[in-house]
Amino acid sequence: MLPSPQYLPISHCNIPCLPLEKSNSPPARSPRSCEPRFAPCLVRLHPARIARKRTAANRITSRGTLRINSATSPVFASPRLRTWRITKDGLKEVQPNTMGAFLDKPKTEKTNDNGEGNGLRYAVGSMQGWRIDMEDAHQVSLSISDEPPFDKWSFFAVFDGHAGSYVAKNSAENLLKTILEEPYFKQGVENVKRNNNTLTEEAKSLLESGIRDGFLSLDAKLRSEHDEEGKERSGTTAICALITPENIFFANLGDSRAIGCRKDGKQFATQDHKPYLDKERERIVKAGGSVMIERVNGSLAVSRALGDFCYKSVPGLEATEQLVSPEPDIYVLDRSKDEDEFVVLACDGIYDVLENADLCSVVRSRLSVSDNLPEIVNQVLDAALAKGSRDNMTLILVAFEGAPKPDLKLIEEEKKWFEEVETHIQAILTEHDARSEAGDQMPIDADKLTRMLHSRDIKDTPLHGIYLARPLIDRILKTRESNQQD
DSSP states (O other): OOOOOOOOHHHOOOOOOOOOOOOOOOSSSOOOTTTTTTTTTTTOOOOHHHHHHHHHHHHTTTTTTEEEEEESSSTTTOOSSEEEEEEEEEEEEEEESTOEEEEEEEEEEEEEEEEEEEHHHEEEEEEEESSOOOOHHHHESSSOSSSTTGGGGGEEEEEEEEEEEEEHHHHHHHHHHHHHHOHHHHHHHHHHHHHHTTHHHHHHHHHHHHHHHHHHHHHHHHHHHHHHHSOOEEEEEEEEEEEEEEEEEEEESSSOEEEEETTTTTTEOOOOOOTSSSSHHHHHHHHTOOETEETTTTTTTTBOOEEEEGOOOOOTOOGGSSSSSSOOOEEEOOTTTEEEEEEEEEOOHHTTTHHHHHHHHHHHHHHTTTTHHHHHHHHHHHHHHHHOOOOOOEEEEEEEEOOOOHHHHHHHHHHHHHHHHHHHHHHHHHHHHHHHHHTTTOOOOOHHHHHHTTTTTTTTEEEEEHHHHHHHHHHHHHHHHHHHHO
16 A cells, blocks of 8 residues: 655656657657567577577568568568568567557547536547557546445546557456455445445545455456467556545556646656566566566566566466566545646556646646637647657546636637747748749648747747647648649
């Protein structure tokens, strides 16, 4: 059980994020894992054998894969670029759902959901982005059931899958059900009922234990399916929030993250489970593993997850003692009706490019000009994409009664700012067309246009304003392309 968490000043609460290298093209590998590149659960070769196999292959990258362009190879006739990994059994094709596979351009269509009740409003936004598959999943229960105390309890969760989506989707469907069936959780609920729906310290402790056991039980069930079928290799992180009238229970597993923001400028954030942290490294090494390039056995970038059973196979060790543990950290916060503004649950595709404080500031500024939560969530996703995120992205925003309200003055100021941005965009496109006619200009895309806008002095730009203008940029370019085709 973790110490009782506290809201801290933003400057003291940021969890550092390693910035991704910004690029206009898809990255060569996954920011989460090197698993396609000699994953220890798939490949255990002596360096000399690897060297001999590399010599035999005529086009092998520094990460140990052979890429064959099917368009120029009659042997591998296929409409896509196929990637191969060296294994002890020879070359093995890397399937599209393997970590590290990317599209030529991002899929920016959003999937949204929203609702309100129990004194809060919420919105969910998901976007596939650069990934070849969508591996995120989420769960929302505005009221867990119609019976007290569950009618006043809400549950939100984001699952960031890797190496496939099965475990993430299964967890989204079954985690809450599993938690509700845990003996300790049931005892906690009975304690709440006996105390007129009030959470005593004993009830909180029982609920914490029940949530923890729910994670372990779900992982064990997934493991039994894995052992029977011998197929499933995927895994998922999880970030969950159980919100009651008095408290918020956060459960964190992996490197998805929750932040809570308050009016007094303080915030709370869960701690990521990374292999290089002392506590995580100690467990990994004790289980016979290692931490290389800040990854479990040089491959997996998270040290706790559901699934990932190739990292949970050391005989004689409990599930929580394996290289990758399914045990979550549980945080319990007291709610404050006067101070609480909102909570954000998001996968690492958001936090790769936005610090905790920045994300709080962006959401707060958006709430000051709009009460459309799905629109706000989508703006954050677009901003993260424009800032260089190459991952799937899912974000849940839960706004409390104390959240900022739209300000007419700020709304008018932002409207004028967007009008000025559009003027700059049209000017850039006019200049570009003139140079193109002279034959000295490459085609312009949204990324290039965004960078050019950054170089201009646009007055009163809001926080991350140019990135938030990405939908406007996309819309103008789409209209332009349509007009050119006509």
